[in-house]
Amino acid sequence: MQITFNGLxxxxxxxLTxxxxxxQELPDKQKSIAVSVNNTVVxxxxxxxxAIFHQDNILVFTAAQGG
Structure with missing residues (x-):
């Protein structure tokens, strides 16, 4: 099975869920993140x-202050 995770x-x-x-990918960085699967925030x-499926596109976003 293959997926795209943050462009890779x-x-x-x-x-896998x-x-x-x-x-596996972000064991210590799961605080203050949002995740989308196939352009839908989960x-x-x-x-x-x-559940994660073959060819899912997963993006992880972190909160950032702007100004």
């Missing part, structure tokens, strides 16, 4: 049940 193509084992993927309370 990555091979993955099937049957979004939370499992984030635990609420943080759904990460542990949101």
């Amino acid at each position: 193509t990555k091979p993955l084992v099937p049957s 979004l939370q499992q993927l984030l635990d 609420p943080k309370n759904s990460w542990s049940t949101h």
Whole structure:
């Protein structure tokens, strides 16, 4: 299975949830982030049940102060 994670193509084992993927890719950086899968933001309370599928496009956003 392949996905795109922040613009990079990555091979993955099937049957991962979004939370499992984030635990692998960003183990210490999950505070103050938002995640979209195929251009739809996934609420943080759904990460542990949101399944990842072949060719999903996943983007991680961090909060930034502007001015």
